[in-house]
Structure formats: structure tokens, C-alpha cells
Amino acid sequence: AFNGTWKVDRSENYDKFMEQMGINLVKRKLAAHDSLKITLEQNEDTFHVKEVSTFRTLELDFKLGVTFQYSLADGTELSGSWVMEGDVLKGSFIRKDNGKTLTTIRQIVGDELVQSYSYEGVEAKRIFKKA
Ligand code: MYR
Incomplete structure (x- = not known):
């Protein structure tokens, strides 16, 4: 269900979230228009991810x-993992610089992929549409 290329359509509270993460105003303004595109390809319990944005292109497997x-x-470096709970991907990551936890969830809602983020009491969402 997660397979495919997803392009960010809109965000909720993302500026506040990034502020909580300690990201400065200039970077937040750039990040608000990052045109993030994520391609996910699942093979059993392995995912291949391609991330493309105005900042960078990267590929990884987890x-x-x-x-x-x-x-x-x-x-900012993170260390953590994703697990699948039902149809929901749940990620828990620790910031290497301060030891604090960032949690994130990916789920399909209708024909959209919704990614929620939580860090130090602030939550945000980014909502993606199939590209
Ligand atoms: C992936 O599955 O795409 C790779 C692992 C993602 C780790 C969690 C990403 C959190 C992104 C938070 C962005 C907010 C920046 C302030």
C-alpha cells in the first residue's frame, strides 16, 4: 500500500515542529517549500526509500x-527504526546530538500518505499525494 512515489501536498504545524527541533527561520522558510518526494518500495520487511527535495537526493534501505x-x-543525525503495526508504519528515532526522541508515523488515509511527526510535545503532519 505504501509503494509508489509520493509528493508532498500540504503540511500542518510543520513550521512549529521545525522550530521545536531548533531549526532557524531561514532554513524553515526553505524547508516549507522543499517539494519533498518520497518513493517507497516494500519487499516483505525491507523498504527501499528514495528521497528527493530541493535540499538533496538520497536513497536508503531499512x-x-x-x-x-x-x-x-x-x-542532524538520527538513529532508530520503523516497525509495522497493522497498516501503520511507526518510527522511533533518537537525535544523536541531544538524545531526545522523534517519533513518526506513516499511514495511508484514502488516497493520501499521511506522515505525522512528534518531538518534545509538538506534532506536525505532512500529507502526500501519489505523484
Ligand atoms: C525514511 O523512511 O524516509 C527514512 C527515515 C526517516 C526518519 C525520520 C524522519 C523524520 C523527519 C523529520 C523532519 C523534520 C525536520 C525538522
Whole structure:
């Protein structure tokens, strides 16, 4: 169900979320228009991800339940993993610089992919449409 290319359509509370993450105003303004596109390809418990935005292009693989490293566009390093609960992908990541946890959920709602983020009490969503 997650397979395909997803292009961000809109975001909710993303600016506040990034502010909580400590990202400065200039970077937040750029990030608000990052044209993020995520391609997901699932093979059993392995996912191949291609991420394309105005900041960068990157590809990675992760396996459900297996910890991996991921860097945000601003260089902040995270370590964590995704698990599948029912039809929902749940991710839990720890920031390497301060040890704080960022959780995220991907789910299909209608014909959209909704990714929710939570960090230090602030939540945001980015909603993607099939490209
Ligand atoms: C992936 O599955 O796409 C790779 C792992 C993603 C890890 C969690 C991403 C959190 C992104 C938060 C963006 C907010 C920047 C302030």
C-alpha cells in the first residue's frame, strides 16, 4: 500500500515542529517549500526509500525493527527504526546530538500518505499525494 512515489501536498504545524527541533527561520522558510518526494518500495520487511527535495537526493534501505542511521537535511543525525503495526508504519528515532526522541508515523488515509511527526510535545503532519 505504501509503494509508489509520493509528493508532498500540504503540511500542518510543520513550521512549529521545525522550530521545536531548533531549526532557524531561514532554513524553515526553505524547508516549507522543499517539494519533498518520497518513493517507497516494500519487499516483505525491507523498504527501499528514495528521497528527493530541493535540499538533496538520497536513497536508503531499512528493515522493519532494525536500527539504522539517518541524517536530516540540516545534518542532524538520527538513529532508530520503523516497525509495522497493522497498516501503520511507526518510527522511533533518537537525535544523536541531544538524545531526545522523534517519533513518526506513516499511514495511508484514502488516497493520501499521511506522515505525522512528534518531538518534545509538538506534532506536525505532512500529507502526500501519489505523484
Ligand atoms: C525514511 O523512511 O524516509 C527514512 C527515515 C526517516 C526518519 C525520520 C524522519 C523524520 C523527519 C523529520 C523532519 C523534520 C525536520 C525538522
